Amino acid sequence: MIYIFQETFKGFFKNKSMNLITIGTITVAIFIFGLFMAGTTNLLNVIRIAEDRIEMVVYLKEDISEEQIEDLQKNISTILGVQSTQFVSKEEALQQFKNDLKEDATLLQAFETNPLPPSIKVNISMSFKTPEYLKEISDKIKIFEGVDDIDYGSEWIKELDKLVKILFFIDIFLGIIIIFASIFIVFNTIRLTVYARKEQIDIMDLVGAKETYIELPYIIEGMVYGFLGSLISTLILYLLVETISKKIPNIIFMNSNAVFFFIFFGTILGFIGSFLSVKQCINEIREMKRDDNLKRTLKKSF
Amino acid sequence: MIEFRNVSKYYKNNWLALNKVNLFFEKGQFYYLIGKSGAGKSTILKMIYMDIFPSEGEVIVGNYSSKTIKQNEIPLLRRKIGVIFQDFKLLKDRNVYDNVAFALQVIGERYQNIRKKTLEALSLVRISHKRNSFPYQLSGGEQQKVAIARALVKEPFILVADEPTGNVDPEGTKEIMEILFDINTKGTAILMATHDYSLIKTSIGKVVGLREGKIVKPEDIFKLDLSGRKE
Ligand SMILES: Nc1ncnc2c1ncn2[C@@H]1O[C@H](COP(=O)(O)OP(=O)(O)OP(=O)(O)O)[C@@H](O)[C@H]1O
Numbered sequence: 001m002i003y004i005f006q007e008t009f010k011g012f013f014k015n016k017s018m019n020l021i022t023i024g025t026i027t028v029a030i031f032i033f034g035l036f037m038a039g040t041t042n043l044l045n046v047i048r049i050a051e052d053r054i055e056m057v058v059y060l061k062e063d064i065s066e067e068q069i070e071d072l073q074k075n076i077s078t079i080l081g082v083q084s085t086q087f088v089s090k091e092e093a094l095q096q097f098k099n100d101l102k103e104d105a106t107l108l109q110a111f112e113t114n115p116l117p118p119s120i121k122v123n124i125s126m127s128f129k130t131p132e133y134l135k136e137i138s139d140k141i142k143i144f145e146g147v148d149d150i151d152y153g154s155e156w157i158k159e160l161d162k163l164v165k166i167l168f169f170i171d172i173f174l175g176i177i178i179i180f181a182s183i184f185i186v187f188n189t190i191r192l193t194v195y196a197r198k199e200q201i202d203i204m205d206l207v208g209a210k211e212t213y214i215e216l217p218y219i220i221e222g223m224v225y226g227f228l229g230s231l232i233s234t235l236i237l238y239l240l241v242e243t244i245s246k247k248i249p250n251i252i253f254m255n256s257n258a259v260f261f262f263i264f265f266g267t268i269l270g271f272i273g274s275f276l277s278v279k280q281c282i283n284e285i286r287e288m289k290r291d292d293n294l295k296r297t298l299k300k301s302f
Numbered sequence: 303m304i305e306f307r308n309v310s311k312y313y314k315n316n317w318l319a320l321n322k323v324n325l326f327f328e329k330g331q332f333y334y335l336i337g338k339s340g341a342g343k344s345t346i347l348k349m350i351y352m353d354i355f356p357s358e359g360e361v362i363v364g365n366y367s368s369k370t371i372k373q374n375e376i377p378l379l380r381r382k383i384g385v386i387f388q389d390f391k392l393l394k395d396r397n398v399y400d401n402v403a404f405a406l407q408v409i410g411e412r413y414q415n416i417r418k419k420t421l422e423a424l425s426l427v428r429i430s431h432k433r434n435s436f437p438y439q440l441s442g443g444e445q446q447k448v449a450i451a452r453a454l455v456k457e458p459f460i461l462v463a464d465e466p467t468g469n470v471d472p473e474g475t476k477e478i479m480e481i482l483f484d485i486n487t488k489g490t491a492i493l494m495a496t497h498d499y500s501l502i503k504t505s506i507g508k509v510v511g512l513r514e515g516k517i518v519k520p521e522d523i524f525k526l527d528l529s530g531r532k533e
């Protein structure tokens with residue numbers, strides 16, 4: 001066991017320039033993946049903000065009674081997807097309107113009576129903020145007594161929904177490309193470091209080292225590469241997002257779960273990359289020596 | 303101890319490298335395997351440490367057979383066999399001591415034993431004074447001694463040597479041969495492949511001749527005069 005860590009340590013410090021290049025390459029590959037993750041996070045955030053604004057306003061007939069309003073609120077509340085309701089009286093609506101207009105309030109002097117209808121504000125659960133659900137909910141409310149009109153920005157929501165779908169498609173497409181590209185780069189970089197020590201692997205095999213013993217130092221080293229690469233790129237990414245967010249305030253960094261996942265992903269990538277490389281390297285050495293038609297695959301016993 | 307039963311070997315291009323070879327190597331003996339280049343010497347040696355396998359026939363080494371050995375038993379077999387090569391196969395990035403200790407480290411030898419065994423092996427091949435040198439600072443003969451120390455440190459029952467003096471000057475060759483005889487006297491069998499027939503004339507040991515993949519009488523290989531030579 002001591003040997004394995006010694007060997008990992010040696011491998012790590014012996015070839016400083018090569019190791020730095022390896023870590024650098026892995027950092028860049030994982031950084032690009034991180035940029036994508038941060039981009040996706042921000043995209044989701046923007047969509048969430050936009051969807052947060054979606055609300056449904058039910059305009060009521062002028063002559064509605066208080067009991068009717070109470071009944072209506074109860075009925076609306078039972079509809080699937082409705083979180084809460086809030087009654088807004090004519091007076092409150094006017095007050096709200098005045099507040100919104102502020103200095104242009106003089107405009108209102110033009111009206112002698114209050115032209116705004118009473119309404120009920122309906123808060124919709126996040127997952128029901130799709131054009132289909134909103135229409136369904138609105139259709140259910142429409143048939144209730146005392147309802148005049150319903151507004152939930154249906155045109156605007158359809159556009160948003162379309163945009164979100166397109167953006168998601170592009171994002172997933174990009175994501176797949178980037179994930180494969182970074183896996184490819186990390187694998188190949190680690191492969192180079194393993195193959196640079198082919199001779200050593202050959203000798204270990206000849207003096208009777210068990211396969212796991214041959215592999216472990218390389219695997220640990222690969223994991224360290226993956227870990228360091230993802231750690232460094234997380235830091236760079238964090239600094240980058242911090243700088244940008246000074247100019248564009250709504251930009252956010254990945255949440256801590258994503259950071260954890262991200263570094264875990266990097267380490268696993270290092271693990272798989274080095275594991276496959278060293279296995280492939282050992283097999284290649286053996287195949288090359290055998291160089292015969294014998295497809296003699298030795299039984300593995302565990 | 304080591305037995306070849308009707309062993310044939312075809313390489314990829316259907317080249318017949320060994321043709322129905324039957325051999326038996328006993329414990330503690332000194333064997334030469336002689337033959338021209340391409341005769342199949344290395345092929346025989348590789349089969350002993352199971353780097354390659356017979357196309358036909360069977361090789362038996364101790365309790366293991368080429369027919370039944372499992373992949374994870376090969377390391378265990380190799381711990382009982384020392385191997386040295388013409389090109390030494392030392393690790394260039396570590397010194398003499400570390401090169402020898404390496405063989406013990408990778409088989410999981412206990413930490414306390416590594417130092418003792420390594421120093422013993424180095425002194426056995428008379429290279430202790432250079433234990434901090436790196437391979438590039440050593441002559442061919444010295445490098446081969448390090449390789450022998452590395453092969454011996456695991457206390458194998460046989461040392462398999464593939465042209466061990468091929469890259470060594472006459473002076474070094476003499477020393478290497480002396481070391482090999484030393485080791486043999488202490489009980490380790492030696493199997494040495496060579497085409498340097500002059501080595502055989504002057505020394506003890508059994509000679510196995512190989513020509514075009516077939517076992518032949520040593521005298522037939524070359525106009526080799528082995529008269530007056532004792533086995
Ligand atoms: N991996 C291989 N693929 C194809 N042919 C091979 C391979 N290894 C050896 N051979 C052929 O098998 C024959 C025996 O090779 P081997 O290496 O055993 O000879 P050798 O007696 O050790 O020769 P040398 O004295 O040159 O080392 C040769 O003709 C060689 O060309």
Ligand SMILES: [Mg+2]
Pocket residue numbers: 343344345464
């Ligand atoms: Mg050879």
